[in-house]
Amino acid sequence: MFRQLGLIGCGLMGGSFALAMKRAGLVKHVVGYSKSPSTVITAQKMGVIDQMAESALMAVSGADIVLIAVPVAATEATLRAIRHLVHPNTLFMDVGSTKADVVAAARRVLRERLPSFVPAHPIAGKEVAGITHADATLYQDCQVVLTPTVETDMTLIERARAAWTGIGAQVRVMTPDAHDAAFAAVSHLPHLLAFxxxxxxxxxxxxxxxxxxxxxxxxxxxxxxxxxxxxxxxxLLANKAQVLAQAELFKTTLYKFESAMRDGNADVIEGLIKQAATGRANWKK
Amino acid sequence: MFRQLGLIGCGLMGGSFALAMKRAGLVKHVVGYSKSPSTVITAQKMGVIDQMAESALMAVSGADIVLIAVPVAATEATLRAIRHLVHPNTLFMDVGSTKADVVAAARRVLRERLPSFVPAHPIAGKEVAGITHADATLYQDCQVVLTPTVETDMTLIERARAAWTGIGAQVRVMTPDAHDAAFAAVSHLPHLLAFxxxxxxxxxxxxxxxxxxxxxxxxxxxxxxxxxxxxxxxxLLANKAQVLAQAELFKTTLYKFESAMRDGNADVIEGLIKQAATGRANWKK
Structure with a gap:
């Protein structure tokens, strides 16, 4: 399906994508770049990449699919570094957990080349990072949200969908804002609360x-x-408005429990828990 | 080790205890009582109990070990129902997640018979309740906290320890107040936050x-x-003072994140996450 994958960022997410694409026979050759020289060496030793690139731009050269798998805050600088090689017919994707900021950065940097970029967020991960944890099955049965803009090339959206589907993921398409609102609620705020x-x-x-x-x-x-x-x-910074709004909703709910506890109102407490417990028990997973 | 177990409450906790004690050969005969007639019939069909009792008091009759495995709020009424058969040399335990309230109830109801009662809290459970989920391995490798009072019979504390250890649990002894403070922090508040x-x-x-x-x-x-x-x-009601105090500490920490997010202070946010992530990664499990 693809000839050459340019991988920018050889961590857990990027490394797992390369391994999965190779295992599925969806790509022949992987050229990888990482800011850290030792990471890219490990990636080659592990067979995650076939060839090391000395820069992000070199990793893009000759690729028909590019995955930018760097921390969200580094996306803009990465796009800037590669923009001269952002051609039509090459699929560019990221893996960031926030999308409105990534799309805004892509719009600023890529301008007329924006159609080649299909913003992607695979809902997968581990509580360990780094190339040594790369895993060809990481995206198996996970969801991937694509957040194209009106400018995005329809053909590339379909190629993106085929790539993720080909390695076992389920693909959804949403607007960047709808994505960020949803993930503030079910991912970013939960992380904040757990921290x-x-x-x-x-x-x-x-x-x-x-x-x-x-x-x-x-x-x-x-x-x-x-x-x-x-x-x-x-x-948390990229999506702070949505996360702070979700935090307010959460605190309002928490306050209902606290005041029912203060009042010793057993019925209210039980009613609230029942709604949560029933909802959670009936939830898909 | 024991001759006859009187089981009051044939749910997940009580049923699992009876199964584990039988499997370990620590008890010969189990007499069970449940407020719900269908539960006690199921418990007998499943082999969790050998004999049905028509009341809590009947379940205690002839037992040398009694487990009260009813919701925390029902503990006092249960103790009242059985108090005439609370003899020295019989080990009485509960399984409640809060202990100061249980000890206070036991003191009110049992009075001079208080020494026979060894308050217990096995740190185990599932997100499913009921006898049909009873599991002989539920307490395997779990911790059990015993919270005796100064009056509690030392011999019975040791018998309690031997029973739980015999079914694979690790036993700790704490005061009821220390128990409730700790579990407000690591169990009750987390449940409240998750709800x-x-x-x-x-x-x-x-x-x-x-x-x-x-x-x-x-x-x-x-x-x-x-x-x-x-x-x-x-x-949440039995331990409300401690849980509300923990909620205040939590909100203070949450507020630090929120204000750093509002200020766009990346260093503070990263520093806080790093402390949490390092602490969590180094935590025992």
Whole structure:
């Protein structure tokens, strides 16, 4: 389907994409670039990439598919570095968790070349980062949201869909704003709450003893608190308006519980928990 | 080790204890009582209990070990129903997630018979309730906290420890207040936050679409939101002072993130996430 993948950023997300595309026979040759020389060497040793590139621009040269898999805040600089080789007929994608900011950066930098860029967000990840955790099955059965603009080339959207579908993912198409609103609610705010919850326990004088007593519920609840600090710093800032709005809604709900507890209102508390528990139990996964 | 187990409440917790004690050869005969006649019939059909009792008091009769596995708020009435058969040399335990309230109830009801009662909290559970989910391995490798009072019979504490250890659990001894402070932090507040977080998404106009997009991080973060409403209503009320205090600490931490986001202070945000992520990654499980 594709001849050559240019991979910019050889971390967990990018490395897993390259491995999956190769395993599925969807790409013949992978040229990879990473800011860190040791990462790109490891990627080649692991067979994730076939050839090392000395710059992002070199990784793009000759590629018919390019994946930009760098922290969200580095996307604009990356687009700037490669813009001269952003041709029609080459599919350019990113993997960022926020999309309005990425689309705005792409619009600023790529201008008339914007149609080649299909913004993508694969809903996948691990609480470990780096090339050594790259995994050909990472995107198997996950969802991938594409957030094209009105300018985006329809043919490239379909090629993007075929690539992700070919490695086992399900593809949805949304506007960048709808994407960011949804993920503020179901991903960014939950991460923020998990960071704050873990930190709040940890910072207490008896925090260490408390943490020793924590069980499997706490383990699962705080799993996402181990997320990559640079990645989540960028996400929380890139989507801050939506995340702060979701935080307000959350606090309003929390306040309902707190005031029912203060009043000793068992019926209200049970009613609220019942709605949450029923909703959660009936939720798809 | 024991001759006859009197089981009051044949749900997930009680049923799993009976199965585990039998499998480990630690008890010969189990007599069970449940408020719901169909539950006790199912428990007998499943082999969880050997004999049905028509009342809590009948379940205690002839037992040398009694487990009270009813919702926390029903503990006092249960103790009242059985108090005439609370003899020395018989080990009485509960499984409640809060302990100061249980100890206070036991003190009120049992009075001079208080030494026979060893308050227990096994840190185990599932997001499903009921006898049909009873599982002989539920307590394998879990922690059990015993919160005896100064009056509690030392021999019975040791028998309690031997019973739980015999079915694969690790036993700790704490005061009821220290227990409740710790579990407000690592269990009760996390449940409250998960209930509020799920509900807050669900109640939004686009909540249903948002939930369809949620991935594995959200799944794990909200797993505990499917907890049993009656159980968690009782826990949140029984331990409300400690839970509300933990909620204040949590909100203070959340506020630090929110204000750093508003200020666009990337360093502060990254620093906070790094502390949480490092702490979580180094945590035992």
């Amino acid at each position: 704050a919850a873990f930190l709040s326990v940890q910072h207490q004088p008896e925090g260490a003893q408390f943490l020793e007593l924590a069980g499997p519920g706490f383990r699962d609840f705080t799993r996402i608190a181990a997320g990559d600090p640079a990645v989540w710093r960028d996400v | 509020a977080a799920f509900l807050s998404v669900q109640h939004q106009p686009e909540g249903a679409q948002f939930l369809e997009l949620a991935g594995p991080g959200f799944r794990d973060f909200t797993r505990i939101a499917a907890g049993d409403p009656a159980v968690w209503r009782d826990v």
